[in-house]
Amino acid sequence: MDNARFEDQLAAGCRALGVTVAADLGPRLQRLMSELLKWNAKVNLTAITAPEEVLEKHFLDSLAVLPEVTGAATLLDLGAGAGFPGLPLKLALPALGVTLVDTVGKKVAFIKAAAASLGMQGVRGLHARAEGQPETEGIPRAEVLIARAFMDLPDWLALAPAYVEPGGRVVAMLGKAQTDAELAARAAERQLRVVSARAYRLPFSGAERRWRCSPRSRGGACRRARRPVGDSGRCDTAVFLPGNARRCRVTSAARIPPGGEGGASQGPR
Numbered sequence: 001m002d003n004a005r006f007e008d009q010l011a012a013g014c015r016a017l018g019v020t021v022a023a024d025l026g027p028r029l030q031r032l033m034s035e036l037l038k039w040n041a042k043v044n045l046t047a048i049t050a051p052e053e054v055l056e057k058h059f060l061d062s063l064a065v066l067p068e069v070t071g072a073a074t075l076l077d078l079g080a081g082a083g084f085p086g087l088p089l090k091l092a093l094p095a096l097g098v099t100l101v102d103t104v105g106k107k108v109a110f111i112k113a114a115a116a117s118l119g120m121q122g123v124r125g126l127h128a129r130a131e132g133q134p135e136t137e138g139i140p141r142a143e144v145l146i147a148r149a150f151m152d153l154p155d156w157l158a159l160a161p162a163y164v165e166p167g168g169r170v171v172a173m174l175g176k177a178q179t180d181a182e183l184a185a186r187a188a189e190r191q192l193r194v195v196s197a198r199a200y201r202l203p204f205s206g207a208e209r210r211w212r213c214s215p216r217s218r219g220g221a222c223r224r225a226r227r228p229v230g231d232s233g234r235c236d237t238a239v240f241l242p243g244n245a246r247r248c249r250v251t252s253a254a255r256i257p258p259g260g261e262g263g264a265s266q267g268p269r
Contacts, residue, residue, distance in 0.1 A: 001051040013060040016203035042266035045082040062088035143168040
C-alpha cells in the first residue's frame with residue numbers, strides 16, 4: 001500500500017466512522033505499521049499482516065473509540081497485545097497519558113520500542129498481570145480503562161473497577177454478543193450500571209462492532225477480581241456472523257455506591 005492510498009483509506013475510514021483526526025496522523029500511523037510489520041517478521045505479534053487489514057482492523061478499529069476517550073487525561077489499556085487500541089489513540093490524542101499492560105513480554109517490548117521510535121511522550125508499557133490489586137502490581141489507575149475482548153464478561157466486570165479513577169469510565173469490547181438484559185444483569189451482580197450503547201461497522205470489511213459506555217460514579221469501594229486474568233488471548237469468544245462479520249460489545253460500567261444509584265447516568269465525555 002503506497003502512501004497516497006494509505007492516506008485515502010484512512011480518511012475514508014474515519015469519515016465512515018464519524019471521527020475526526022489531525023492531518024499528520026497518517027504518516028505517524030504508517031510509521032507504526034512499519035514498526036509492527038518489521039517486528040512481526042521476527043516475533044509473532046499479530047496474525048493481521050496485510051497493510052489494508054492492519055489499517056482497518058487495528059488502526060481504524062482503535063480510532064473508532066475516540067468519542068469515548070476524547071477529553072480524558074489518562075488511559076489504561078489492559079491486555080494491550082501489540083498496542084491496540086492504546087497506541088493509535090495516543091497518536092490521535094498526543095496529550096493523552098497512556099499505560100499499556102500485557103502479560104506477554106515480547107508484546108510489551110514492541111510497545112516500548114514503537115513508542116520510542118515514534119517519539120511518543122507519556123506512553124508506558126508494563127509487563128504485568130492484572131489481578132485486581134493495582135498498587136501491588138504497579139499498574140496505575142486511569143480516567144478511562146479500555147480492553148478488547150481479552151476476558152469473559154463476568155470476570156471483566158469483577159476486575160475493571162479496581163483500575164478506574166473515581167468519575168472515570170470503563171470501556172470494553174467483548175467478543176460474545178449479549179442482550180441488553182443480560183448485560184444489565186451481569187452488571188448488577190457487581191453493583192454496576194451499563195448504559196449508552198452505540199454500534200458501527202468497520203468501513204471496508206463490514207465487520208460489526210458495538211460499544212457501551214458510561215462513567216464510573218465517584219465514591220464506593222472497588223470490587224476485586226475473584227481470579228487472575230488468563231493468557232488465552234483476546235476475542236476468542238467472538239461470534240462470527242455471515243460474511244465474516246464479528247459482533248462485539250463494548251461495555252462501560254458505572255459503580256453504584258451502597259445505598260443508592262449514585263446520581264444520574266452520564267454519556268461519554
